[in-house]
Amino acid sequence: MDTSSHENFPQLNTVEGFYFDTRNTISAYAELETINQVMQRCSYYNDLLSKTVPGSDVWKINHAGGEPVQVSAHTLQILQTAASVSEASQGAFNIAIGQAVGLWRFKDQQPRLPDPQALADAVARADYRKIELDGDLVRVPADMQIDLGGIAKGYIADCIADELRELGVTSALLNFGGNVITIGGKPDGSAWQVGLQTPAGKRGADFWAAVPSRDSTVVTSGMYERGFDIDGVRYHHILDPRTGWPIQNGLLTVTACTKSSLLPDVLTTAIFVLGAEAGMQLAHQFGVQAVLLFKDGKVTYSSGLDIVFVRPKD
Ligand code: AMP
Ligand code: MG
16 A cells, blocks of 8 residues: 555545535535535535425426426436436336325424325325426426435435536535435545444444445435424425335334435435345346444345444443
């Protein structure tokens, strides 16, 4: 190993930013100013893709009353990827469930279940095949809403990583709400180690496994991310598009590893909905390696995946 090669690297700097309703970090061997500049670009993507920002592409689509809306190339690419995984997963991934997602008030102080009839009505209208893409125009029926919560962060993480690369950054680790991307390896030539968060453990401190990563992504979806407990039942944010209720299939987290982040972000959500067997098949169909952690502690992962298990602390 050439130990002199990293002497000219700037020190490791970390910048945090709260966007897309989540905490995002960029750690890079780069000047703080460069990292800050790129992190601030998140506002642009937030204002483009958030369904709650009036005037965003998603807001316009959801408020067009069934009329076509002109959108950016970013939004089109996301919608095209969503359509392909929706098709491949037979609707397990379904961005048309916007109304059902909106009925779950995960951020309310007092946890409350949605009205079952309202939920059933919302999913009955949620047909991803009715999202029409025509050039740069998008049309959804007036009684349907889209939600990009399961896909947008992956796309944005890819864009932000590209912007860092364009500014000459060659060594960085980004974490956008569970979408981890690495640029290069570490300056000493070793790979970054991406920890897989222990669901019940301390955020950013307790990991049950680690995946080495170099110019690649490690994306995790988990039922511990967002949700509430009522009478011992965990109601979380990954919904069964057929019912509108959170998926309860024994899975705790799903991690997918590949080159860029958009596809694994979609796939982790889809795999969570499909469950172990069909989920693993979907991952392999898209050439992505996956790790599934079950509530009972069991783990399944793609053969050939480089993963290191961390011994639980005594
Ligand atoms: P993720 O953390 O990437 O798994 O995404 C979860 C988010 O995706 C939720 O907070 C919802 O906004 C959205 N979502 C929930 N269930 C689904 C689903 N079955 N298909 C597509 N998006 C979903
Ligand atoms: Mg996702």
